[in-house]
Amino acid sequence: MAEIRLENVTKKFGENTAVDSVNLTARDTEFLVLVGPSGCGKTTTLRMIAGLEEVTEGEIYIGSRKINDVPPKDRDVAMVFQNYALYPHMNVYRNMAFGLTLRKLPRSEIDLRVKEVAKLLKIEELLWRKPRELSGGQQQRVAMGRAIGRKPKVFLFDEPLSNLDAKLRVQMRGELARLHEQLETTIVYVTHDQVEAMTLADRIAVMDKGIIMQVGSPMEVYNNPKNLFVAGFIGSPTMNFVEAQVTSENGRLFVQSKDFKLGIPVAFHDRFLKARDREVVFGIRPEHLYDAQMRGRFPGGEKIKVNIEVVEPIGSAVILIASCASAHLTACVDPQSSARPRMAMEWFVDMNRMHLFDKTTGEAY
Amino acid sequence: MSRERVETGILQVLHGAGLLFFLFLVAFPFYWMIVASLKPLILLAVNPLDLWLSPGELTLRAYKEVWFQFQFGRYFTNSMYVSAFTVLLTVTLATLAAYTIARLRFRGRIFLSRSILIIYMFPAIVIAVPMYALYTKFGLRNDLHGLVLIYLAQTLPVAIYMLHSYFKTLPPDLEEAALIDGCSRLGVIWRVTVPLSLPAMATVALYTFMIAWNEFLFAFLFLDSPSKFTLSRGIVQIADNINVSQQLLMAAAVIATVPIIGLFLALERHLVRGLTAGGVKA
Numbered sequence: 001m002a003e004i005r006l007e008n009v010t011k012k013f014g015e016n017t018a019v020d021s022v023n024l025t026a027r028d029t030e031f032l033v034l035v036g037p038s039g040c041g042k043t044t045t046l047r048m049i050a051g052l053e054e055v056t057e058g059e060i061y062i063g064s065r066k067i068n069d070v071p072p073k074d075r076d077v078a079m080v081f082q083n084y085a086l087y088p089h090m091n092v093y094r095n096m097a098f099g100l101t102l103r104k105l106p107r108s109e110i111d112l113r114v115k116e117v118a119k120l121l122k123i124e125e126l127l128w129r130k131p132r133e134l135s136g137g138q139q140q141r142v143a144m145g146r147a148i149g150r151k152p153k154v155f156l157f158d159e160p161l162s163n164l165d166a167k168l169r170v171q172m173r174g175e176l177a178r179l180h181e182q183l184e185t186t187i188v189y190v191t192h193d194q195v196e197a198m199t200l201a202d203r204i205a206v207m208d209k210g211i212i213m214q215v216g217s218p219m220e221v222y223n224n225p226k227n228l229f230v231a232g233f234i235g236s237p238t239m240n241f242v243e244a245q246v247t248s249e250n251g252r253l254f255v256q257s258k259d260f261k262l263g264i265p266v267a268f269h270d271r272f273l274k275a276r277d278r279e280v281v282f283g284i285r286p287e288h289l290y291d292a293q294m295r296g297r298f299p300g301g302e303k304i305k306v307n308i309e310v311v312e313p314i315g316s317a318v319i320l321i322a323s324c325a326s327a328h329l330t331a332c333v334d335p336q337s338s339a340r341p342r343m344a345m346e347w348f349v350d351m352n353r354m355h356l357f358d359k360t361t362g363e364a365y
Numbered sequence: 366m367s368r369e370r371v372e373t374g375i376l377q378v379l380h381g382a383g384l385l386f387f388l389f390l391v392a393f394p395f396y397w398m399i400v401a402s403l404k405p406l407i408l409l410a411v412n413p414l415d416l417w418l419s420p421g422e423l424t425l426r427a428y429k430e431v432w433f434q435f436q437f438g439r440y441f442t443n444s445m446y447v448s449a450f451t452v453l454l455t456v457t458l459a460t461l462a463a464y465t466i467a468r469l470r471f472r473g474r475i476f477l478s479r480s481i482l483i484i485y486m487f488p489a490i491v492i493a494v495p496m497y498a499l500y501t502k503f504g505l506r507n508d509l510h511g512l513v514l515i516y517l518a519q520t521l522p523v524a525i526y527m528l529h530s531y532f533k534t535l536p537p538d539l540e541e542a543a544l545i546d547g548c549s550r551l552g553v554i555w556r557v558t559v560p561l562s563l564p565a566m567a568t569v570a571l572y573t574f575m576i577a578w579n580e581f582l583f584a585f586l587f588l589d590s591p592s593k594f595t596l597s598r599g600i601v602q603i604a605d606n607i608n609v610s611q612q613l614l615m616a617a618a619v620i621a622t623v624p625i626i627g628l629f630l631a632l633e634r635h636l637v638r639g640l641t642a643g644g645v646k647a
Contacts, residue, residue, distance in 0.1 A: 050545055052545075072541075072545045073547040079542065082538075089561060099547050
């Protein structure tokens, strides 16, 4: 049980700043996910918590103890690596017992723990095999088992599911969530997959270029992205962005672009007033655009005219890629939609779900 | 028969012939050495070209004589001592050094790793005379440990280079996992790196052993008293002696060769495994 606290943590590799004065707290028993594109510094941050990278500046605490100079073995953390990092020369049992043996636990206690964890992860029949005789999914379980058996204060996961095939990944994701419920331990989890981040996290920290862009619950980050980067990174398909201006007519605010003019709901006027006459980026998620012909699904409101270019049915929905005069838009609509390529059609825009960002700073209004 | 089958057939025949040719080239002198060492001296003198060895004629007289009268038992022990000691030191030091350059980040790492092989720019014969003077001064001449020291200097660079390349192929994650699991750096080397590098270390050990076992120049220069002679030095000693028969010389040669062959056969499995180990995903 422990809280992890990063205070102004910076990591430089020569001239390059990989992590730039990060302040971040993983609360006790929280599942915190660090998400971002590759090279954003998330793995480096995790490795600093593990003690595998030295901290250039700033402090890291686990509980109340400052751990900057504590060697990895004394930090009481366990880590699951992307490629599992199972010791190839040891069988599963010895892989799981390794850390316990080094901590000089009595043999009976080690045996008890290994078997208990093996049962929890349903790998009892694999205990005497070597890692190379296991499938990817089984190796993944053993790697988790090795971490769990240690009963550490903190679990660190470095993209643990990215080497699994899609189906297994979804299954393991579910098991991870279940394990977190059972273990009640602080977890810091790194991934570039925003779906993984959304489904697993208590809170998400979105990183880019070594900087924490936003920290919040999955729905907070999804509904109220603080800037263009977070808005574009979280959510799939990606949010649509159109360059526009905020104009006012007869006391009403509008988003005006080359392609359309959309009324901003009155409820948002206070929030967006300061964007008036400014260059902005209008953002709307594909799932908040609706096929206007599908009456009854959406009450109506602002409409835009588009020309369909690509139709991608994914079963539960249809993804439409379309063009306006100057922009390309993606919509995720009801699978019953009759949209066909090269068809002109109208979409409803759910303006209650709109986002506005400053064009120069990228910050949300 | 199709053209392709004819071609394959011809290639197979050529392949076999080539192998036989080289096998003959390699094995014949060795065979001759063994035959000559085991034949009674008389038969050898009557017809030196008779390569047939019938079991009834076998005699180990030459071996006994070389081993006891000509002190080869002593030389053998000396050679074994020097070689084993060199292997032990080389493998230990090379492992630590190679690990350091392969894994740890420190100032001058790249320069250090590149400069290791510079020592090979100086041929042994160039440093022989200064070394002789130096060894005389420090009292290391006519001392087997002095020999170990100079063999160490000869084998260490290549050993470091070989292990360094091998260590770099090991996934660093494994070592990091061990660091987190509770190992110190030395613990990681001992419990993870070394067990995974056994094939490479066997190769290094074999290479070092062969260098130390076969080395002649420095043994010839530095060793004065026969009680300190190594095998290579000892063979020259009896080869120079006109009273010694070819049979004895051959027996001495067999004694000098057998340990290397035995070692090679013993480690061969590891060597082959070392060559194929990279193919498996860790």
